[in-house]
């Protein structure tokens with residue numbers, strides 16, 4: 001069994017509402033899209049292929065490679081089957097293992113039971129074959145095995161990402177209500193911005209949108225900075241080949257962005273955090289930071305995009321007081337951003353109505369459990385002004 005060369009099903013998970021964008025990314029990397037579900041896209045490839053997918057996909061959260069699938073109608077079916085699988089070929093006896101699961105079956109009523117049985121079967125098998133067993137625990141620093149048990153069918157996956165791919169490794173200073181990196185990337189890809197015109201991000205908070213924008217403008221793979229992926233802990237992992245791949249992706253990225261990127265926030269400490277995060281990401285030089293009210297943001301000449309993620313009363317701020325802010329965003333769009341496409345990412349559609357401009361598109365997203373929209377406004381110049 002050499003999984004590194006064996007094509008199998010690969011499941012790639014993402015935030016709800018972003019599967020279309022993820023599917024586009026997968027196809028752009030020349031992998032097939034076999035199925036699209038609510039929070040995942042299925043493709044096919046070898047275990048070696050998961051390196052590229054993990055390094056390059058901007059909107060993926062986890063890349064799962066199929067290890068085994070089998071019918072399991074009762075609790076004991078799980079252990080009985082798993083203990084027969086050649087785990088010693090993929091997990092080192094002195095390694096570290098954690099098990100995650102999504103379980104929806106009448107066979108067990110406690111997910112923890114399924115996790116413990118999975119872990120027991122794996123370590124028992126390795127102990128029997130190798131004379132010792134890997135350590136295990138909740139941390140995702142080593143091998144991560146994911147159990148998906150739906151009705152009477154079990155699938156066991158190698159989670160080649162380990163930690164969620166949202167953790168790019170650059171956001172050292174998170175502030176309140178930050179957007180997940182993968183969601184920020186999905187928002188920018190949904191605008192269709194190609195890195196050429198200006199990108200203005202007032203209310204930047206910890207800078208996630210601006211930093212993801214800079215990475216997109218450079219064509220830089222988002223996973224390059226990460227030090228740890230689940231696949232690194234699987235037996236047979238070829239570290240020099242991985243380093244080579246990472247260097248090639250680094251070299252393929254552009255050094256400079258064509259369009260100007262502006263990121264501002266009214267709180268100087270947010271701007272400082274955003275600047276430091278951008279420095280960690282290696283894109284500080286591409287972003288023009290300023291501490292100011294959103295209405296004072298620089299809006300460079302040209303046909304660019306302006307993206308705001310204002311508070312929407314779910315986690316910060318107070319919805320009642322925010323109405324005026326949304327109205328002012330509409331005024332800012334009309335008076336300062338002509339020729340741009342304007343975007344507001346919000347979880348509060350009532351507040352969005354206060355903007356007072358006609359929306360061209362309302363793209364559905366989820367920020368965790370919160371249903372959100374990315375609202376697009378076409379900000380025509382001249383006679384079509386503020387139509």
Ligand SMILES: C[S@@+](CC[C@H](N)C(=O)[O-])C[C@H]1O[C@@H](n2cnc3c(N)ncnc32)[C@H](O)[C@@H]1O
Nearest residue numbers: 178179203204205206208265266293294309311
């Ligand atoms: C929901 S947070 C943005 C989070 C950001 N997308 C991130 O990933 O960190 C909203 C931000 O708007 C800023 N803000 C609130 N009122 C503002 C104003 N009048 N002008 C500029 N920024 C403002 C807040 O300081 C806060 O950082």
